[in-house]
Amino acid sequence: MQISLNGIKNLIKFFSSDDDTGSTNRIAKTFTALQKQKRKALIPFITAGDPNPEITVQLMNQLVQSGADIIELGVPFSDPMADGPTIQRSSERALKHHVSLNDVLDMVAIFRKSDTNTPVVLMGYANPIEALGYETFAAKAKDCGVDGVLIVDYPPEESNEWVRCLDQHGIDTIFLLSPTTPQERIRQVAGMAKGYIYYVSLKGVTGASHLDLQDVSAMVGQLRNYISIPIGVGFGIRDGATAKAVAGLADAVVVGSRIIEEIEKSPDAELLSNVGDLLSALRKAIDEN
Amino acid sequence: MSAYDLPNRNGHFGPYGGVFVAETLISALEDLREQYEYYRHDPDFQAEFAYELKHYVGRPSPIYHAKRWSEHLGGAQILLKREDLNHTGAHKINNTIGQALLARRMGKQRVIAETGAGQHGVATATVAARYGMECVVYMGSEDIRRQATNVYRMKLLGATVVPVESGSRTLKDALNEAMRDWVTNVENTFYIIGTVAGPHPYPMMVRDFQAIIGDEAKVQMQEDFNRQPDALIACVGGGSNAIGLFYPYINDINVRLIGVEAAGKGIDTNQHAATLSMGKPGVLHGNRTYLIQDENGQIIETHSISAGLDYPGVGPEHAWLKDCGRAEYVAITDDEALDAFHKLCRYEGIMPALESSHALAYAAKYAPTLTKDKLLLVNLSGRGDKDMATVAQMSGLTL
Numbered sequence: 208m209q210i211s212l213n214g215i216k217n218l219i220k221f222f223s224s225d226d227d228t229g230s231t232n233r234i235a236k237t238f239t240a241l242q243k244q245k246r247k248a249l250i251p252f253i254t255a256g257d258p259n260p261e262i263t264v265q266l267m268n269q270l271v272q273s274g275a276d277i278i279e280l281g282v283p284f285s286d287p288m289a290d291g292p293t294i295q296r297s298s299e300r301a302l303k304h305h306v307s308l309n310d311v312l313d314m315v316a317i318f319r320k321s322d323t324n325t326p327v328v329l330m331g332y333a334n335p336i337e338a339l340g341y342e343t344f345a346a347k348a349k350d351c352g353v354d355g356v357l358i359v360d361y362p363p364e365e366s367n368e369w370v371r372c373l374d375q376h377g378i379d380t381i382f383l384l385s386p387t388t389p390q391e392r393i394r395q396v397a398g399m400a401k402g403y404i405y406y407v408s409l410k411g412v413t414g415a416s417h418l419d420l421q422d423v424s425a426m427v428g429q430l431r432n433y434i435s436i437p438i439g440v441g442f443g444i445r446d447g448a449t450a451k452a453v454a455g456l457a458d459a460v461v462v463g464s465r466i467i468e469e470i471e472k473s474p475d476a477e478l479l480s481n482v483g484d485l486l487s488a489l490r491k492a493i494d495e496n
Numbered sequence: 497m498s499a500y501d502l503p504n505r506n507g508h509f510g511p512y513g514g515v516f517v518a519e520t521l522i523s524a525l526e527d528l529r530e531q532y533e534y535y536r537h538d539p540d541f542q543a544e545f546a547y548e549l550k551h552y553v554g555r556p557s558p559i560y561h562a563k564r565w566s567e568h569l570g571g572a573q574i575l576l577k578r579e580d581l582n583h584t585g586a587h588k589i590n591n592t593i594g595q596a597l598l599a600r601r602m603g604k605q606r607v608i609a610e611t612g613a614g615q616h617g618v619a620t621a622t623v624a625a626r627y628g629m630e631c632v633v634y635m636g637s638e639d640i641r642r643q644a645t646n647v648y649r650m651k652l653l654g655a656t657v658v659p660v661e662s663g664s665r666t667l668k669d670a671l672n673e674a675m676r677d678w679v680t681n682v683e684n685t686f687y688i689i690g691t692v693a694g695p696h697p698y699p700m701m702v703r704d705f706q707a708i709i710g711d712e713a714k715v716q717m718q719e720d721f722n723r724q725p726d727a728l729i730a731c732v733g734g735g736s737n738a739i740g741l742f743y744p745y746i747n748d749i750n751v752r753l754i755g756v757e758a759a760g761k762g763i764d765t766n767q768h769a770a771t772l773s774m775g776k777p778g779v780l781h782g783n784r785t786y787l788i789q790d791e792n793g794q795i796i797e798t799h800s801i802s803a804g805l806d807y808p809g810v811g812p813e814h815a816w817l818k819d820c821g822r823a824e825y826v827a828i829t830d831d832e833a834l835d836a837f838h839k840l841c842r843y844e845g846i847m848p849a850l851e852s853s854h855a856l857a858y859a860a861k862y863a864p865t866l867t868k869d870k871l872l873l874v875n876l877s878g879r880g881d882k883d884m885a886t887v888a889q890m891s892g893l894t895l
Contacts, residue, residue: 284793284794285663285794285795286663286668286669286672286780286781286795288518288675288676288781289518289520289676289679291676292662295662299662299663302794305792307792307794308792308793309792332779333516333778333779334778334779334780334787334789334793334794335792335793335794336793337777337778337779337784337793338776338778338789338791338792338793339793359518360516360517360518360779360782361516362515362516362517362518362519362522364506364514364515365514365515365516382519383518383519383520384519385518385519385520385522386520387519387520387521387522387523387524387682388519388522388523389523392522392523407518407519407520410520410679410680410681410682410683411520411676411679411680412676412679412680415680
């Protein structure tokens with residue numbers, strides 16, 4: 208008897224459907240396992256298609272090998288308003304190869320063929336999602352193995368329909384909180400956020416370098432009063448020392464621009480190993496806590 | 497039709513508008529919304545705004561009957577709302593004064609702005625000098641090259657002009673960079689957006705400050721012509737001069753509202769900026785509206801002879817007025833606009849901005865199809881001195 212490939216796919220879908228909406232999706236599983244080991248999550252960010260589309264899946268595998276717990280995969284956009292120059296340039300490099308949201312989803316699907324455990328969170332801007340349509344996006348993202356999505360310019364007030372749609376497909380909607388978020392609003396965001404909260408550690412764009420650990424400590428403490436899901440901190444984490452310090456305060460450390468810089472300055476032949484070395488060093492620093 | 501009262505509390509015009517920004521800006525926008533809500537009903541604020549418009553800007557701007565040109569065209573009468581006679585030469589100053597007065601009351605010492613052609617940058621630098629505020633203007637490096645005179649003008653007024661090297665190095669990228677500055681310096685900085693775009697409350701607030709154009713026109717039409725016009729015609733880039741003229745007339749359904757976009761080298765080419773005619777809804781710069789984009793949702797570079805219309809988005813209220821049918825939107829090519837520019841110079845002794853020339857060009861097409869007793873009110877949103885180098889170049893000359 209022969210079972211078609213689609214048949215197998217549907218069977219897998221059927222048996223995994225409980226996992227889709229419950230607390231046992233990949234992101235929750237990852238954090239639960241880390242908590243048991245008393246370790247903190249390391250979440251690297253790269254832009255899909257930077258410096259070229261062929262290397263992205265290899266780079267994702269390298270990140271996992273070097274200690275990544277979750278991967279944030281950037282969807283390139285022509286107008287990345289919340290990003291500093293480093294991530295802007297990575298988006299421009301990817302767009303030179305015309306990397307689309309559909310291409311990014313295909314990359315995740317390829318990654319999933321060899322890695323079924325590491326959560327993948329897409330991060331990007333609203334308009335590529337608008338162009339594809341919520342439902343089309345959510346269905347394909349689920350099929351390709353995406354676990355969470357963070358859209359920078361979809362704040363909670365504009366996100367009811369968006370959250371509902373991703374929820375139906377068992378994908379986490381991850382939201383940002385910032386130093387300027389008032390208390391009342393933290394409560395509101397806490398009610399909608401799934402997976403983890405991404406706390407933006409400073410006022411500014413990605414890649415800035417003036418992270419204030421005391422501020423972060425005070426704010427994360429405050430967030431814990433309202434938020435039961437894990438809290439990740441990003442923006443301004445550039446080396447082992449800051450990564451270690453932030454890991455002492457939060458559940459996850461997000462590193463973006465520093466990795467993109469490494470990609471930018473590495474010759475093709477050394478790109479994977481350089482990024483791997485950088486991530487291993489960050490992993491080591493975080494685990495020293 | 498019930499009275500028009502958009503946007504709603506969340507800044508939505510039907511499905512358009514809203515607040516699509518990163519978390520760090522949310523509380524700043526909420527603060528701005530509350531403060532503006534208070535001051536728009538504050539008699540002292542309104543009195544100071546009115547005083548500045550009269551004594552500093554030189555309002556009211558007259559309505560001028562372009563008799564010779566109308567006669568030449570042989571149809572409806574063309575009337576011009578003379579925003580070109582304002583201080584700094586365009587309608588932009590109406591809005592920058594309003595926002596600067598608000599910034600002062602909110603205790604912000606630093607103002608930032610984006611600019612394409614430089615008109616909004618000049619208008620912002622002007623009010624910053626007038627009120628003694630620090631001013632930083634973001635401008636695409638490509639636009640800096642094209643608009644050298646306005647760059648120097650801003651510097652003379654004491655502003656810092658920051659070249660933007662990212663993306664297409666034009667207006668949309670300048671807006672991105674101004675947003676990045678704002679997100680970083682949100683505590684002491686007021687972002688003066690130049691058009692009816694951006695996140696709520698900007699589209700509403702800029703509209704309200706520009707509505708002086710239509711408010712005056714209503715009174716002047718009654719006084720001078722004893723009736724209201726049959727149609728209003730205004731160019732639309734982001735759409736602030738158009739909404740300023742249209743808004744007070746939205747409930748007057750006998751008055752047609754016609755917005756004129758830039759068709760560049762033709763809407764069937766990929767070199768135009770006719771967002772409402774050719775774009776699709778999406779999200780950019782803090783609001784949902786029509787955008788010129790590719791099939792993957794990436795924003796495409798636009799083209800227009802007029803830098804002020806060279807923008808891939810459009811104010812969300814225009815998107816709604818189009819969808820609900822209250823306003824119509826047409827497109828005029830570079831060549832048609834240039835022809836209207838020359839016609840107004842020769843027939844009326846008025847040199848219009850290339851932006852406004854798009855509205856004039858549509859009036860020139862439309863007027864001959866109407867009888868001589870019809871009245872078309874065209875918003876002459878700016879003067880054309882800034883465009884002389886471009887016009888000369890198009891005519892094969894260098895100045």
